[in-house]
Amino acid sequence: xxxxxxxxxxxxxxxxxxxxxxxxxxxxxxxxxxxxxxxxxxxxxxxxxxxxxxxxxxxxxxxxxxxxxxxxxxxxxxxxxxxxxxxxxxxxxxxxxxxxxxxxxxxxxxxxxxxxxxxxxxxxxxxxxxxxxxxxxxxxxxxxxxxxxxxxxxxxxxxxxxxxxxxxxxxxxxxxxxxxxxxxxxxxxxxxxxxxxxxxxxxxxxxxxxxxxxxxxxxxxxxxxxxxxxxxxxxxxxxxxxxxxxxxxxxxxxxxxxxxxxxxxxxxxxxxxxxxxxxxxxxxxxxxxxxxxxxxxxxxxxxxxxxxxxxxxxxxxxxxxxxxxxxxxxxxxxxxxxxxxxxxxxxxxxxxxxxxxxxxxxxxxxxxxxxxxxxxxxxxxxxxxxxxxxxxxxxxxxxxxxxxxxxxxxxxxxxxxxxxxxxxxxxxxxxxxxxxxxxx
Ligand SMILES: [Zn+2]
Numbered sequence: 001x002x003x004x005x006x007x008x009x010x011x012x013x014x015x016x017x018x019x020x021x022x023x024x025x026x027x028x029x030x031x032x033x034x035x036x037x038x039x040x041x042x043x044x045x046x047x048x049x050x051x052x053x054x055x056x057x058x059x060x061x062x063x064x065x066x067x068x069x070x071x072x073x074x075x076x077x078x079x080x081x082x083x084x085x086x087x088x089x090x091x092x093x094x095x096x097x098x099x100x101x102x103x104x105x106x107x108x109x110x111x112x113x114x115x116x117x118x119x120x121x122x123x124x125x126x127x128x129x130x131x132x133x134x135x136x137x138x139x140x141x142x143x144x145x146x147x148x149x150x151x152x153x154x155x156x157x158x159x160x161x162x163x164x165x166x167x168x169x170x171x172x173x174x175x176x177x178x179x180x181x182x183x184x185x186x187x188x189x190x191x192x193x194x195x196x197x198x199x200x201x202x203x204x205x206x207x208x209x210x211x212x213x214x215x216x217x218x219x220x221x222x223x224x225x226x227x228x229x230x231x232x233x234x235x236x237x238x239x240x241x242x243x244x245x246x247x248x249x250x251x252x253x254x255x256x257x258x259x260x261x262x263x264x265x266x267x268x269x270x271x272x273x274x275x276x277x278x279x280x281x282x283x284x285x286x287x288x289x290x291x292x293x294x295x296x297x298x299x300x301x302x303x304x305x306x307x308x309x310x311x312x313x314x315x316x317x318x319x320x321x322x323x324x325x326x327x328x329x330x331x332x333x334x335x336x337x338x339x340x341x342x343x344x345x346x347x348x349x350x351x352x353x354x355x356x357x358x359x360x361x362x363x364x365x366x367x368x369x370x371x372x373x374x375x376x377x378x379x380x381x382x383x384x385x386x387x388x389x390x391x392x393x394x395x396x397x398x399x400x401x402x403x404x405x406x407x408x409x410x411x412x413x414x415x416x417x418x419x420x421x422x423x424x425x426x427x428x429x430x431x432x433x434x435x436x437x438x439x440x
Contacts, residue, residue, distance in 0.1 A: 019096065022076070031132060032069050037076040038094045044082040046089030054081040054091055061099070062106040062133045064113055070132025073107050075099055097428040104141075106133070111141040112424055115149065118142040119414040119421070124402075139407060146410040148429040153420045157187075157194045162222035162380040163209070163239070164188035164247070165231040167200040173403045182405070183231075188224045188380045193416045198405045202233040209238035222378045226250035227368055246371035247382035248330055255323035256289045258361045262319040263288065265357070266311055280310030288316070292324050315355045322349055322358055326365070332376070339373035 022035035035058075044051050056078040063073045075094075082089045100107050106114070110131060117127045128138035150156070164186035171180050181200040185208055186193055197204040209217065223235035223242040227250055235244055267281045276282070284306045287299050295303065307317050325345050332338040342365060348354075349362025365372065375381070402408050413419065 019099065027072070030069055032066055032071045033074055034063070034066070034071060035074045035076060036099065038078070038096055042080060042094070044080075044084070044087060044089055045092065046082060047084050047087040049082065049084055049087070051080040051082050054079040059100075061104065062110055062131050062137060064107070064110050065130065065132070073099070101144075101429050104144075105137055106131070106141045108428070111145045114138055114141050115145040115414065115424060116421065118146065118411055119419070121415050139402075142414075143407055143410050144429045145424070146414045147406075148427050149419055149421075149424050150410065150413055150417070152423045152427050156417065156419060157212070158216070160187045160189070160194070160216070160220055162188040162224055162245075162378065163220045163235075163242070164224040164380075164382045165205050165234065166226060166247075166382050167228070168196070170196075170405065170408050171403050180403075180405070182408075186224075186382065188222065188382055192418055193413065195417075196409045196412055200228075200230060202230040202237070205231060205234035206238045209234065222374075222380050224378075224380055224382050225371075226382070227254055227364060227371075232371075243374055243378065244371045245374045245378045245380060246368050248375055249382060251365075251368075251372055252323070252327060254364065255319075255326050255361065258357050259288050259316065259319040259323055260285070262355055262357045263316050265355075266313070266315050270310060270312065280306035281316060288320055289323075291327065318354060319358060322361060330375070335373060335376040338376045339369065342369055342373055 018039055020037050020039045022037060023033075024035070025033040027033050037056075042051065043049065056076050059075045059077050061073045061075060063071045065071055077094045079091055079093050081091045095102060098108060100111075104111065114127050114131065117130075118124065124135055124139050124142065127142070128135045131138060164184075166184050166186065168182050168184050169179055170182045172178060173180050180198075183197040183200050183205050184193060185195040185197060185205070195208060197208050217239060218241075220239055220242050222245050223239050224245045224247055225231040225235065226247055232244065235242060263281050263285060267279055270281075271279055284303055287295060287303050290299075307314075307320075311317055322345070326342075329338050329341045329345065332341060346362045346365040346369060349358045349365070351362075352359070354362075402411065
């Protein structure tokens with residue numbers, strides 16, 4: 001029975017030439033322990049001469065479950081001594097990346113498996129439970145191997161012609177649950193998440209873009225963003241020749257938040273601050289934000305009726321009209337005509353017969369008129385960025401408890417960054433991978 005088990009394990013472990021499988025033991029709690037060792041005698045890495053045996057020690061590595069039982073590989077690592085007095089090498093231990101990279105606490109195949117699972121959006125706690133290890137061991141393996149994969153996949157960010165920047169809430173941290181923001185860097189043409197930069201200032205995004213080759217930057221024709229100063233600055237500094245485009249989604253979103261502001265103020269004024277869910281304006285808050293063509297006849301009647309009841313000065317109605325007029329400019333096929341329509345709207349909204357909120361919207365539209373109208377030339381949106389952000393949100397759900405930017409970045413890119421997974425089987429993480437975290 002023991003012999004058969006060992007043979008079966010050979011197939012599962014698949015150690016290959018030069019690796020010998022030894023004893024298989026049951027562990028308390030139902031797990032298995034498999035002993036492996038390298039066979040054959042190495043030469044000295046310094047002088048190439050013969051070496052003397054100098055003891056051995058067992059290294060326990062988390063491995064893939066065998067026969068449905070959590071499994072540990074116990075690698076009997078031999079120590080060797082070079083007898084040559086003139087050689088720079090004194091002693092060294094067995095190294096075999098097919099089993100595990102240096103200082104690894106998990107076998108290479110278990111670490112690859114964990115990394116793939118993380119890429120499929122599985123929670124680290126779940127992966128750790130399946131391997132019978134702790135969260136930190138699993139996270140460290142995913143981080144180390146995932147990072148090696150992303151570093152090796154150099155063509156992942158190639159060929160970008162439309163670059164998008166967008167802010168994303170990564171996670172909350174600290175006793176006051178402070179929001180930690182990041183910036184997603186996206187291929188807006190192909191809808192691919194390229195990277196996540198810590199923070200949402202111009203600096204981080206600028207540095208990322210400047211980290212590309214000049215050839216890469218020359219190819220970027222469109223620079224897509226929300227209506228934020230920092231990203232405009234980042235593009236202006238790092239991609240001065242790219243044409244800036246304001247993402248339609250964010251432009252309409254700004255008009256919608258203006259409706260919300262006006263509605264809350266008017267609601268407050270008319271009800272004396274005693275706002276309840278029965279307020280006419282509160283009851284139509286969603287209908288106001290909905291695209292007009294999607295509002296049903298019944299919704300339309302409700303909208304008109306409750307506006308008449310709760311909006312005596314017509315301020316909310318004006319804000320709604322501004323939003324719908326803005327949306328209409330996106331249906332204009334011609335860039336120049338769209339720009340003229342936008343200019344007209346921006347000018348109108350700044351008229352003092354309108355509310356201060358609409359005046360401000362008018363000023364913003366004017367300040368961004370070029371970028372907004374450029375959409376009609378580029379037809380690229382950060383819609384793909386939004387998709388990437390939604391992926392990031394999903395990751396946030398499955399990676400509950402991750403409060404570390406590096407871990408977050410690796411996990412989101414493995415999940416939503418479409419890395420070339422075939423590279424994972426061929427690579428071994430470098431020994432001194434730059435990481436502030438304990439290696440697996
Ligand atoms: Zn030597």
